[in-house]
Amino acid sequence: MRTSTLARAGAVLTASALAFSLGTGTASAAEDVQIDKSFTTVPEVPPVKKAPKVKLDLGASLKRSAVELAPGDPDLTTFALARNQVLYSKGDGNFLRGTVVIANEPAAKYNLTTMFMNGHEFLDYNPYLESGFATKEPLGGVWAPSIKGPGLYDFGPSAIFYSDTPGDYIEDTTHSNTIRVRNATRGETTYYRSGRYHKVTASIKVFKPSVGIFGGGITSARLQYKSGGTWKAYKTIKLNKYGKGSVSWSTSSKRTYRVLVPTTLSVQGDNDGGTYF
Structure with a gap:
């Protein structure tokens, strides 16, 4: 203020x-x-990271048991979004803060997650998932699109990429909590x-x-x-x-x-x- x-x-x-x-x-x-x-209720956010806008078939994993990981594989251990967040930017530049901890996270790679709004999967593409914290640096969270408007949002499963090759990722079935997103x-x-x-x-x-x-x-x-x-x-x-x-x-x-x-x-x-x- x-x-x-x-x-x-x-x-x-x-x-x-x-x-x-x-x-x-x-x-x-x-x-x-x-x-x-x-x-203003517009939050301070980290610089936008550009990740490929792709659609991965992750939704089918919702009812499967967790993927069995090998030693050293990336593992999304914490996916806790802060409550009462906002949409403030056109496109996918809306950062929803949260504590996102990825054990054995590959350096300088990107992560994608599945988005659900009011219980329905957002099918256009997978939002970018950024590891970090909700209230301290480095900030973590999800870069969500604004097109669906306000409502109840949740995320997961996710793809943790270990190289720049589109198919080189670990599928993680961890889900976030459900949060209310407003304008x-x-x-x-x-x-x-x-x-x-x-x-x-x-x-x-x-x-x-x-x-x-x-x-x-x-x-x-x-x-x-x-x-x-x-x-x-x-x-x-x-x-x-x-x-x-x-x-x-x-x-x-x-x-x-x-x-x-x-x-x-x-x-x-x-x-x-x-x-x-």
Whole structure:
């Protein structure tokens, strides 16, 4: 989340007003204060690795017993994906983080896995599987396509390649856990105050898998205020078809407010962290 504090054109934002906007001091009621914030649910991901887009007949192994490995063969020992992940990129550039441990993994080779969405196999090609960890470097996970949209995803069996030859791989029947994948959101909010007049403007976009871009589609967001340690509902910000909307009110009270996009089955929500003004 990135935050910047700006002076509205024609107004002077003094040091005391800046302190007020950050919740650390007071400011004259005559001064205009504008605070711009942004948020996103798009994750930081490793560089995309290009693996061959091929379709391997791995689905037939679902009901077979595990492949018997010879000593030294690659072995997918851990395939645990983090929960509540997002689609955010057109094509197959959506990284679903997870802890993927491959014992005896061949150096500089690639791994492919089978993808299932809502219980149905994705037949176009096998997504690339990257060994690593969900929360630390090197990051591990699956490069999944966005075309199927949000839903329940799981993966396996997989092909662990030990050379660049298409047929040189070990078939591993290990399956991942099932995770909920939603469309990512990102937004920008502006908090403006002039005396008693308060206004919050929001521009919120959601990823649209059908066209591979972020755009309008969320119809409303929530403006909340903090009371003790609890966030309470204050106003609803209605958003137009472009994802933009605003609310305003008059008060001399000073509170911490935030804009919240609720999480649904298809949308991963977020908030802008809160602003005291």
